[in-house]
Amino acid sequence: MSFMLMIFSTFALTFLVAFLGVLADYTIGFDIILTRILMVLLVNIVGSLVYYPTEFVQRKTFHETRKCVQSRMLLDKEMHRQEKILLAVLPKNIAFEVKKDMQDTHEERMFHKIYIRKYEDISILFADICGFTNLASEYNPKDLVLMLNELFARFDKVASIHQCMRIKILGDCYYCVCGVPEYQKNHAINTVEMGRDMIEAIRLVREMTLVNVNMRVGIHTGKAHCGVLGLKKWQFDVWSNDVTLANQMESGGLPGRVHITDATRRYLNGAYILEEGNGASRSKFLEKEKIKTWLVVDRSPDYDIVSQETANHPMTIPWKSTRGISKQERLTGMSTRTRGASTRNGLSEEEVLVENVDSHLRQGIQAIHQENWKSMYCQNWSLKYKQVRVENKFVRMKYKDIPFQVTLYVAIVAICIGIKFGLMNLMVFSFIPQAFILLTSIMIFILTRLLMSLIYFSSFIVLITVKLVAIDKYDTLFSVYANFCVLSCLTLLLVVFSTRRSELISRYDFIWKLQALDEQLQMKRKHEQNRSVLENILPSHVAKHFVEDATSVSKLYHESRDNACIMFATLTAFDKFYIECDGNNEGVECLRLLNEIISDFDQILDRDEFRKIEKIKTISTTYMVASGLAGEECADNSHVEAIALFARELLLKLESINMHSFNDFNLRIGINVGPVVAGVIGSDKPHYDIWGNSVNVASRMDSGGVAGRIQVTEEVKSILEPLGYQFECRGQINVKGKGMMTTFFLLPPDDCQCELYK
Structure with a gap:
């Protein structure tokens, strides 16, 4: 763009010289022509000195805005990771309530806030690995954690399939609920299926490790209070007498069997073949509370559970249909796990980020060129920002350069006065008003601190040419002073138009940069808020x-x-x-x-x-x-x-x-x-x-x-x-x-x- 403007300026200068040479009065001497050419060159030099700082400022603004946008997108990406981890640990309603209360820390309370909700008609499952001590002795600590990670990751995937929510992992104990945070009609059936799949998973561990381990599962259906307690390291938990009973059902159960209460049996609607569990003979608590228990034998042939699961989860691979998959993959669910960073169209994360930033900037530039963009932020005539806060920031930014502007103005006036008296004997006296016009326009540019591009200087040169050729040579009705007034008005209109446009561009740049900074600050606040919540879950x-x-x-x-x-x-x-x-x-x-x-x-x-x-x-x-x-x-x-x-x-x-x-x-x-x-x-x-x-x-x-x-x-x-x-x-x-x-x-x-x- 700047190269095209320079060509246009050169063309205008050539146009001026040609017309002066062909149409000028024979009385005009070479010194006058040379003086006018020098003056035009000086104007172009001033235009260049004005244009390139303008270009530099705009490019700097664009670069800073781009950095803000990129930083905001990185924060947004990190915030989504935080949200994913947070919502994986806490239900959405509790997570949002916790974050909201962290914003209102100025509120003083007599007691600490408690995040608890009551849920009825839920099924609670406790499962414990029998023989875990033997299994732990076969592994060093790191390999044991690796094995537990893959085993419990499989449990989490199975829980997701059966709409169960994992509550906690306590060493080798895993417990979850179905019906929280959203009600599930088949919560009892889902929980029993969860227990059966867990027993199948531990059977694979037993076959792979040749260690005699098994899974003891206990289930009870009832109600519970669910939420988080304390101020640090929140973990979603459940409390009630029914939860205590479910825990006792696990400890009073049998390895490799799903042990359920009579309350759970009533919700199964005949979906399973059951036998008496005799839990009271193995648990003093169950004996004291006179709890009747059952053991799940198998699915009832009259109840098609598999077809219901397939209808709800068509992508689920049942345990019995995984014969072509290795035991390791069946245990860990590797066939369904997605590894590595997500990419788009084969691009790396960095390339995707650059593409997103460029797309955002293109949309911003297109918005600037829309008519409603100016009316949205600026007043029509004064161009002041509608928001007083934004206008004050813009004015403070402009006033920082006043000492430099005054110094530059005084220097230019001194140079122009020196040129005037130094060349007075070489110039025709009638040329002084024209020099004064040029000097006046330069001073207006400096005083307004608004930048012009080369194309406006070129237009100014063409106007000078028209004046020299048309008015000076053929029009005898106007005096020198009339010519001076006409040219002054034309110059003033040109300067006002160009400076208004430059002012608008300057305000566009400022509001764009300010918006990017505000969005970045807002994103940082959300990021810090999410990080605070996340650090209350993980170290x-x-x-x-x-x-x-x-x-x-x-x-x-x-x-x-x-x-x-x-x-x-x-x-x-x-x-x-x-x-x-x-x-x-x-x-x-x-x-x-x-x-x-x-x-x-x-x-x-x-x-x-x-x-x-x-x-x-x-x-x-x-x-x-x-x-x-x-x-x-x-x-x-x-x-x-x-x-x-x-x-x-x-x-x-x-x-x-x-x-x-x-x-x-x-x-x-x-x-x-x-x-x-x-x-x-x-x-x-x-x-x-x-x-x-x-x-x-x-x-x-x-x-x-x-x-x-x-x-x-x-x-x-x-x-x-x-x-x-x-x-x-x-x-x-x-x-x-x-x-x-x-x-x-x-x-x-x-x-x-x-x-x-x-």
Whole structure:
């Protein structure tokens, strides 16, 4: 474009010289012609000096706008990854409610917000791997996590097929519900099919590993409160007496069988052949509650479940039709898994991003050239922005260059005055008004700080030519002063038109850039909001890994830690406190108090001395944390001391809660230290957890502990005792899976006033 303008300017200059040579009066001397040519050249030089800065500014604006658009699209892409992970872990209604409340953090509440909803007519499934200890002994920790990841990923896919929602993974235990968050008419049948497919999956594991493992499945149908508790590491969970019963159905079941209650049987409508389960003979809880149970034998020949599944899910491959697929693929669902980053038309992610940015900019440029674009943002005559805020920003930007403009104006005036007096003896006196016109136009350009392109200078030259040829030679009616007035008016119109157009372009550029920046800032706010929610589900370094790498979701994420410290703390006697009746909204008020306790525990983690501690999860009324997981140096064992101090703080906080709520809750705490494997399992529904013998021992320190005491292993004692902590030897106790172990109680400090801490 600039090359064409230069050609047009040269053509105009040639046109001027030709007409001066052919039609000019014979009295005009060579010096006048030379002077006029020099003046035209100077005008073109000034035009060039004006045009190229204009071009530079516009290109800079375009480049900055492009960077903003590209940055916004990258943020948008990352935000979609965050949304995908978030909605995979939390139901949509709870996720949106949580994000909305995070925006309203200025609101002060007497109690912490609780995100719970009641669901009726749902089926709850608990499944546990029998013989998991034998299976774990055949694998090193990393391979065990890999196997669990593929197994539970398969469970997640099966759950999706049967409209079940996975709730949690607790070590080797998996539980889910059907009928949440949306009601499912066949929730009982779907849950039974889910259990049967899980047993088939574990059978494949047994065949591949030659380890005697099996799956015990328990199902109950009823109602539950579903939601999240606490302020950190949210995990969707369910609470009710029916959930407790479903859990007992699993523990009272048989390996390789689906164990259901009579309540579930009534919803099956004869879809399965059943036999009596005799669960009361294997579970004291079922015996006490007089629960009648059944075992699923097979599908009923009179009920066509397969055709209903195929109608609802035509792309689903049933287990029995996978003979041509390897056991590994049947276990992991590799035949249906999509790996790698998504591309479009064979383009890489970077090329797709560039294409999207270019398309967005083209649409923006087309919008600028539409007539309604100006009326949308600017006033018709003054060209001021309709929004005062935008106009003030634009004016402040213009005023930054005033000192430079004044300096430039004074310099040009000085140069022009010097040229005038220096060339006065060489020029015809009648030419002075024309020079004054040119000088006036230049000053108008500088004063308005509005840029002109070469084409307007070329038009200006043509007007000068017309004046010289037509008016000066043939028109004798006008005096020199009349000529001066006519040319001044024409020049003024030209300058006003061009400067108005330049002003409009300048305002277009500004509003376009401002819009891009506003969109980017808005996207950043949403991005930070999503990241905050996501970091309440996964540890910050793990969330960053999943969000920044598009292929991470389909990959196993794990990391080994040689010296992690693990703590379990269980709130005792809450099962007696929890009652479902009309007076407490069928248990909601009990859960509200549990939410207050967990939230207060979470707030303690915000203190600087506990920044090394990572909350892992809550398991019903058990609070689990660990330290030494983020990869920081822990040679001084400060992370172990932080866990010990945190355990003491929990007891102090619970005593304060008891005093204000008139309750007598207590904590049973267990601590251990040792190697663990931390990782994320479940490709579609990422779940962060830690595994290893050290975790199991820490859990046994809690479950085999004493209320009001902090029970630790000998390894923890050997670390803390040199730091001044005192212990009481409990002696040897029988630890499940470990045999006899010597354990110790961490004693309170001498100045401790906590009645709970014995």
